[in-house]
Amino acid sequence: MTAVTPYRPGQRTGRDGFAQLLRAEWTKLRTVRGWMVGLALVTLLIVGLGVLFATGSRSSCSNGPIEVPCPAPLMGPGGVAVEDRFYFVHQPLAGDGSVTVRVSSMTGQLRKPDVTPGVRNVVPGVTPWAKAGVMIKQSVRQGTAYAALMVTGSHGVRMQHNFTEDLAGRPGGVSAASPRWLRLTRTGDTITGEESADGSHWTTVGTVRPAGLSGKAEIGLFAASPGDLTVTPNVMGGAAVASRFAEVTAVMDRVAVRGVAAGGAWGRDDIGVTMETDGVTPHHPGGLVQSGGTFKVTGVGDIAPSAEGMPVERVLTGVLIALVAMTAVAVMFVTAEYRRGLIRTTLLASPRRGRVLAAKAAVIAAAVFAAGLVGGAVTVPVGRSILAGNGNVLAPAAPFTSLRVIVGTAALLAVAAVFALAVGALLRRSAMAVIAVIVAILVPYVLAVASVLPDEVSRWLLRVTPAAGFAIQQTMPTYAHVTARYAPAEGHFPLPPWAGFAVLCAYAALALALAAHRLRRSDV
Incomplete structure (x- = not known):
């Protein structure tokens, strides 16, 4: 006769392995049609709005009474x-x-x-x-x-x-x-x-x-x-x-x-x-x-x-709206289980609650990263080709710079998704969590770059709020020996690309830690 070891709460079983948790959370994500549509919408918004912007942007220069194409930037x-x-x-x-x-x-x-x-x-x-x-x-x-x-x-x-x-x-x-x-x-x-x-x-x-x-x-x-x-x-x-x-x-x-x-x-x-x-x-x-x-x-x-020419990131205007769609998916990925009472089943299957939240964060981050990467990889070359065909002067960009903008945009959305998931786990109300994420990330960014605030206030917002993560997209360098308005409204962020991205990562890590703490201490 085979002896049966009784199950004790909190004991690690084969079902509680992190790989199994990842597989289970991915299954949940891909089997809910609305969430997959939302992820597809992230890609479509980046591509569609970027191409729309490029198509509608036309430029020409005058040679006396004659309109002629603008010359390409002088290269040094x-x-x-x-x-x-x-x-x-x-x-x-x-x-x-x-x-x-x-x-x-x-x-x-x-x-x-x-x-x-x-x-x-x-x-x-x-x-x-x-x-x-x-x-x-x-x-x-x-x-x-x-x-x-x-x-x-x-x-x-x-x-x-x-x-x-x-x-x-x-x-x-x-x-x-x-x-x-x-x-x-x-x-x-x-x-x-x-x-x-x-x-x-x-x-x-x-x-x-x-x-x-x-x-x-x-x-x-x-x-x-x-x-x-x-x-x-x-x-x-x-x-x-x-x-x-x-x-x-x-x-x-x-x-x-x-x-x-x-x-x-x-x-x-x-x-x-x-x-x-x-x-x-x-x-x-x-x-x-x-x-x-x-x-x-x-x-x-x-x-x-020279500061002339449209920078690479200009064609990624659709990222702002895509971030809203992404936020809705990431929040509902966790709040839906609370609304339907399924969170108890999830935690029974995997009593180590912090690992459950980590698995959800890893799955939503990977899915959003993939959606953003496809969107950026299509939009940047296609959008810049359309802009050039419409007579716009483009700021030169090295291949590595363009790659950093594409991959960085995907990483920006992925980390923002983890932040949204964590806020959803903290508030457990979809509408409240979506609004909170938009207020934390999107509103400061829009206020900073829309030239509606004093320059120093705009710089402050892009240093201390999660909106600092948008610095990963910037390609406009700042030169101490060049007179210019180095303000967010002109594409100049107060933090370097990876430093600004690190600020967003810190907010996401803090929110995730607080969500895990609440999950461990709560009854559900």
């Missing part, structure tokens, strides 16, 4: 979209060499809103990132590699190269009484920038090895000035942003160039200058006035990364 080294407009006074450099200059003055003019209709309101002034100094550039073609040492309007001496890299030197400006000496030296593939207050005692600002600057190049003096950016807060929140014309004029002397042909003539190029509608007359040109050994260089424009 490394595939980054850039701005590359400045005035360049230069000579050819074949091997090692250097350029030394003393900068004794930086002045400029800014366009302000007109006070009298029809009368241009131009005032003296220099923008904070106006720049003038010495440069080595691969060629005078826009977007080519460069390294530059400069004095700026408000950020002291800087050494920059290949548009995205920036090193700080000493702070302060320039004047006739307090000039700045700058020296840029190329040795092989190494560029060294040095500064001095007297031309005798030099301090190294930085040593860099920019790709593309080891062969033939141009060396000389330059000046550039980005537009005068003003951000005016609105009474009801958000801000009005305007960028107006600005130019800078730098006075430079004591110019010494080593490594170029003796007595060579200076070339002059207004790199990137735009033309009037006649196609001949430069619009806001730079210039050079040379008197003996003194160079007065005037420049407009900027040498910096």
Whole structure:
């Protein structure tokens, strides 16, 4: 006769293995038609609304009275979209060499809103990132590699190269009484920038090895000035942003160039200058006035990364509505058992209650991740193809960046589903739980990006609420040396992608722990 071991509550049996729990919870999910329809709806909403947005977005540029397709963004080294407009006074450099200059003055003019209709309101002034100094550039073609040492309007001496890299030197400006000496030296593939207050005692600002600057190049003096950016807060929140014309004029002397042909003539190029509608007359040109050994260089424009173009995440607008559908499924996945009284049966079959909740969380997370992954993988390439076909300018995106946005969007929905499941287990009421999740995740995000709140309040919401998880989708980088409105309304989140996602994960883990605690202590 075979002995039978009696069952004791809480004892682990074969039926209580986690793999069996996962199988049981997956069976529950897939056998309820409404839940599977809801998951399919998540995918369809991401794809459908993304394609609808792309189809309805059209753009063109004017060439006089004619509408023409907008040009693609100018690409710099490394595939980054850039701005590359400045005035360049230069000579050819074949091997090692250097350029030394003393900068004794930086002045400029800014366009302000007109006070009298029809009368241009131009005032003296220099923008904070106006720049003038010495440069080595691969060629005078826009977007080519460069390294530059400069004095700026408000950020002291800087050494920059290949548009995205920036090193700080000493702070302060320039004047006739307090000039700045700058020296840029190329040795092989190494560029060294040095500064001095007297031309005798030099301090190294930085040593860099920019790709593309080891062969033939141009060396000389330059000046550039980005537009005068003003951000005016609105009474009801958000801000009005305007960028107006600005130019800078730098006075430079004591110019010494080593490594170029003796007595060579200076070339002059207004790199990137735009033309009037006649196609001949430069619009806001730079210039050079040379008197003996003194160079007065005037420049407009900027040498910096560009923020132009639609980013990858723009086609994923359907994720917001898909999140609502996902929330309903995730909440009902647990509340339905309480409403129908089936939770007792579930817990009898598996007395270890925390494992039951963990199995539910794993199943709903995996199912939602799959739905979001399919939606993102279809929407991103298809949507961007449609946008490009409609004449829209697209921000460049590396393959890894696009992959991170697609996978990150799926992970965002999956973790949000775990959060929704946990809230459902805590409240045990479907409607209340759905509303609570929407208020916690969706409302802060919409308020932050809709430009209805002050920028700092928007940043705060995207740091401390579960909406921080949307940072996983952002692709707009923030550059300290570029003047821009870095606000959520412009696609700039206060936390890096994975840090923001970690905030959402922390909320989901906390909610799940609280739900497990309540489940263990309750009678059902």
